Amino acid sequence: MQAQAEKDSLTSIKNKKTIENTILEMVEMSKEKDEQITLGFLDIDHFKDFNTYFGHQVGDKVLQFVSAVLKEQLKGEIGRVGGDEFIFCFVGKKRKDEIEKEMNRLLQLLKSGFYDKNSQQTISVSCSIGIAIMKGKDADYTELIRLGDKSMYEAKDAGRNSFIINELD
Structure with a gap:
């Protein structure tokens, strides 16, 4: 029952409350270990x-x-985290160019879409x-969320189907 309460019923990934608590723990872990933390917001255009x-x-679907x-x-x-918005987070050093490569691959896979039998077409x-990146010693949950959200809106303003990475120095 606890596993069900922590999952989003449609997608079977963590729901908003569970992922927020997880990210709070990750922020504390990144501070303790002084490791980089990277957070991403994804919104379906x-x-x-x-x-x-x-x-x-x-x-x-x-x-x-x-x-x-x-x-x-x-x-x-x-x-x-709601409607058509997703969040992801990881702790550990990753270079900006590695993250860019991952995001380009992710956008490409999503754009290639899936085949829907009912409409008989590929849905792209x-x-x-x-993306928000912070150094472990500087990690702050509120600032990480704010920067990730700001970055997502910058990606939308830049024409959508894109990503923006902001690092807190």
Whole structure:
């Protein structure tokens, strides 16, 4: 029962409360070990259009597809924080160019989409991703969330289907 209470029922990844608590623990761990912490917000671009044009059933499949790709491609913790917004976080040194490579691969996989039998077409998914990177000794939960969210909106403003990485020096 506890496992069910910690999971998002549609995607089977951590729900908002569970992922927030997990990230709080990760921030403390990164401080203690003085290790880099990286957080990402992912928002599906124009998600309402999937529900409007294809129906809510396809909208649900889009959410499940995105969560499956995140689970498959990213190491660390992943959760759904609401609607069409996901969050991921990991502790440990990763160079900016490594993160850029991962995000480009992630966007490409999402854009390649999945085949929906009901509509008999491939559904392509575009996302905006905001990444926040902090040094362990400087790790602060509130600032990490703020910077990740800000970065995601910068990606949307830059034309969507992209990512922005911001580092707190």
